[in-house]
Amino acid sequence: xxxxVILAALAGSVAARAVHAAPDLARQGAAAAxxxxxxxxxxxxxxxxxxxLPEYRLEASSDDGVERIDVAEEPGVLTVRIxxxxxxxxxxxxxxxxRIPVGSRLEVTTVGxxxxxxxxxxxxxxxxxxxxxxxxxxxxPAEIHSVSGAVKYxxxxxxxxxHVETLxxxxxxxxxxxxxxxxxxVGAVHVDAVLADRIHVQATNGRAEVDARLSPQADxxxxxxxxxxxxxxxxxxxxxxxxxxxxxxxxxxxxxxxxGTTGQVGAGVATVRLRSFGGAIRLCxx
Numbered sequence: 001x002x003x004x005v006i007l008a009a010l011a012g013s014v015a016a017r018a019v020h021a022a023p024d025l026a027r028q029g030a031a032a033a034x035x036x037x038x039x040x041x042x043x044x045x046x047x048x049x050x051x052x053l054p055e056y057r058l059e060a061s062s063d064d065g066v067e068r069i070d071v072a073e074e075p076g077v078l079t080v081r082i083x084x085x086x087x088x089x090x091x092x093x094x095x096x097x098x099r100i101p102v103g104s105r106l107e108v109t110t111v112g113x114x115x116x117x118x119x120x121x122x123x124x125x126x127x128x129x130x131x132x133x134x135x136x137x138x139x140x141p142a143e144i145h146s147v148s149g150a151v152k153y154x155x156x157x158x159x160x161x162x163h164v165e166t167l168x169x170x171x172x173x174x175x176x177x178x179x180x181x182x183x184x185x186v187g188a189v190h191v192d193a194v195l196a197d198r199i200h201v202q203a204t205n206g207r208a209e210v211d212a213r214l215s216p217q218a219d220x221x222x223x224x225x226x227x228x229x230x231x232x233x234x235x236x237x238x239x240x241x242x243x244x245x246x247x248x249x250x251x252x253x254x255x256x257x258x259x260g261t262t263g264q265v266g267a268g269v270a271t272v273r274l275r276s277f278g279g280a281i282r283l284c285x286x
Contacts, residue, residue: 024061025069031056032076034103034122041082043112043131044094050102050119062094150187157194170206188227196220203227207279214239218270228279231272234286238266241283242273248280 031037033054039046044062056078060069067085072078082094094113100106102121114131117124117138124142126133133144134152141161144151150169153162159178164171168186179198182189189203193212198219201208205226214220214235222229228248233239242262243250250261265285274281 025071026059027071028057029055029073029078031078031101031104033101034105035076035078035101036105037098037100037107038077038079038081039096039098039106039108040080041094041096041108041110041113042084043110044082044096045114045116046096046098046108046110047116048098048100048106048108048118048120050104050121051099052102054101056101057099059097060095066094159195159197214270216268216270220270220272222273223275223277224279225277226279227276229274229276229281231274231282232284232286233272235266235268235270237268237270238264238285239268239270239272240264242271243281243283244274245276245279245281247278248276251280251282253282253284253286 031054058071058080062069062082067083070081070083080096080098102119105123106117106120107125108115109127110131111129112131113128115126115128115133117126117135119137121139123140124135127145128149129147131149133146133149135142136154137156138153139156139158139160144164146166146169148168151164151166152172153164153176154174155176157175157177161179162176164173164182166184166187170187171182171184171189173180173182173191176193177195180191180193180196181200182191183202184206185204186206188206189201190209191199191201191212193199195215196212196218197215199210199212201210201222203224207227208222208224209230210222211232214233216237218235220233222231274283
């Protein structure tokens, strides 16, 4: 599993033309339709929604643990940064509500803040140490990293690329399509895909569930090292499967019950590989 990189210190200066504001701030300005937006917030809540206008609107508030809220506007780049007061132990009430163009490229980095992103069509990179990360109505490629918080993702059925990784939180992916990678060290993983080209799921110490319709040449790999695997996979032409378990049975909805086997559903060339170390595997095709 790729090492998580989480920004732990969110203090520092911003680029030229930064605006130093009081802890409460309302601001609106021009923003590139496909520009870059960066948000840095240690704790509290970051909520980002989208619209079709070439501008942004920011509302931010905080408690006494925040020294200031910095906003930097540069050509094609908007940066919002919560600067913690020196010696403050927390800033749990810091809250950012930001509206940006739907095609923006978004980067959000937090330590303990909840992240909510709604309706984004551009690329997203979301990082949190311990807060819930939620994406709703997402259309663009996304990378989501969390250390101990849960991740919830709801796509629009538009094919894209999604990578989700958490150390000790549950992963729940809904209405996704395209290329999907999900890894959890301690926590269950659930993936629901309307049409998948590739699904790679790894739950090191938790249950792994995949419910997906597969493209004709799809590649599916699901592994659990401490829980059961359940896969409901539908492909118009069918798929080949390779299943192996240690400590659990292999059950299907089409008449077989074995500890490990290979086989074919239909005549298609899509490939399915399921592995469980410590739990049963159940495979269904409808």
